[in-house]
Amino acid sequence: GDSVTQMEGPVTLSEEAFLTINCTYTATGYPSLFWYVQYPGEGLQLLLKATKADDKGSNKGFEATYRKETTSFHLEKGSVQVSDSAVYFCALIYSNYQLIWGAGTKLIIKP
Amino acid sequence: GAVVSQHPSRVICKSGTSVKIECRSLDFQATTMFWYRQFPKQSLMLMATSNEGSKATYEQGVEKDKFLINHASLTLSTLTVTSAHPEDSSFYICSAKSTDTQYFGPGTRLTVL
Numbered sequence: 001g002d003s004v005t006q007m008e009g010p011v012t013l014s015e016e017a018f019l020t021i022n023c024t025y026t027a028t029g030y031p032s033l034f035w036y037v038q039y040p041g042e043g044l045q046l047l048l049k050a051t052k053a054d055d056k057g058s059n060k061g062f063e064a065t066y067r068k069e070t071t072s073f074h075l076e077k078g079s080v081q082v083s084d085s086a087v088y089f090c091a092l093i094y095s096n097y098q099l100i101w102g103a104g105t106k107l108i109i110k111p
Numbered sequence: 112g113a114v115v116s117q118h119p120s121r122v123i124c125k126s127g128t129s130v131k132i133e134c135r136s137l138d139f140q141a142t143t144m145f146w147y148r149q150f151p152k153q154s155l156m157l158m159a160t161s162n163e164g165s166k167a168t169y170e171q172g173v174e175k176d177k178f179l180i181n182h183a184s185l186t187l188s189t190l191t192v193t194s195a196h197p198e199d200s201s202f203y204i205c206s207a208k209s210t211d212t213q214y215f216g217p218g219t220r221l222t223v224l
Contacts, residue, residue, distance in 0.1 A: 036215070043117075043204060043217035044155075089154065099145075099213060101154045 002027045006090050006102035013080055014110050021075040021105050023064075023090035031092040033057075033066050033073040034099070039086045047075075047088070085109045113139050115207050117216035124195055125224055132190045132219045134205030140185035141207035146178075149202040149218070161188040195223045 007022040025033070035047040035057070048057030053068035062077045073090060090102040114137040124130050134144055142163045147155040159180050160168040167180035177199075179191040188207075192199055200223045206213040 034212075044206075044215040046212065046214065049212065093213070099155075099157070103154045 002031070002092065002100050004090050004092055004100050004102040006088075006105050009087075009104070009106040010108050011105060012108045012110065015082055016079045017109075019075070019077040019080045019084075019107070021088055021090075021107070023073045023075065023102055025071050025073065025090075025092050025100075027071075027092060030068075031100075033064070034091045034093065035062070035064055035073070035075050036089040036091060037086045038089065038104075044089070080107075080109050082109045082111050113137075113207070113209050113212075113214040115205065115214045115216040117205055117219050119219060120217060121220045121222075123222045123224065126196055127194055129191055129193045130195055130221060132192075132203055132205075132221075134188045134190070134207070134216050136186045136207040136209075136214070139207070139209050141209065142185060143208045144182060144188040145206045145208070145213065146180060146188075146190050147204045147206070149204060155204065158190075192221065195221070197223045199223050 004025045032051045034049045036044045037047045038044050048059040050057040050066035053066050056065045064073050064075045085108050087104045087106050089104045091099045093099050116135045118133045144161040146158045148158050149155050157170050158173045161180045161182040163182045163185050169175045182188040202218050202220050204218040205216045
């Protein structure tokens with residue numbers, strides 16, 4: 001069945017470091033791909049999305065490119081801030097608009 | 112962007128009582144809403160899909176008689192946890208579908224004593 005695999009956390013970085021959170025997926029069709037973020041004590045927020053192969057989603061300095069050939073949707077940011085500390089979820093939407101989630105990656109940014 | 116609200120944000124109840132959680136889409140109509148449960152340090156687990164005007168579709172292993180879902184209008188879905196027990200304590204999150212994107216509510220923290 002369809003699945004999403006994220007790198008295990010926590011990921012701990014210093015402020016201004018480069019961030020990559022890996023996400024790979026298996027799907028029998030052509031899903032849309034999403035990154036959601038959950039800040040401490042808050043609900044989930046849509047961070048970015050890509051609806052087809054080679055699309056790049058971007059928001060708040062974060063980027064992710066839908067790579068069909070490698071079935072990946074890695075999240076990147078050039079210079080992280082303490083305020084980026086959160087849990088990041090990779091997800092795909094395939095049939096019936098139900099999301100298939102990754103397990104989430106906790107990101108800790110130290111000043 | 113689309114906004115989804117949940118009420119209450121936190122609730123504490125005694126074992127054996129029932130708790131109702133509301134999920135509202137504030138600026139769009141949603142024929143489909145979803146209810147998730149998040150366990151500590153784990154990802155979201157889809158509990159059920161709520162369709163306006165029809166019965167909810169429950170995921171395998173979710174007790175439909177315990178988690179009652181009502182989607183009476185295009186902007187409101189409710190989840191009622193009946194005869195709650197401590198093991199039902201969790202973070203419940205709803206989402207509403209708009210085109211190909213789901214927008215999430217802020218979640219409800221349920222604590223059953």
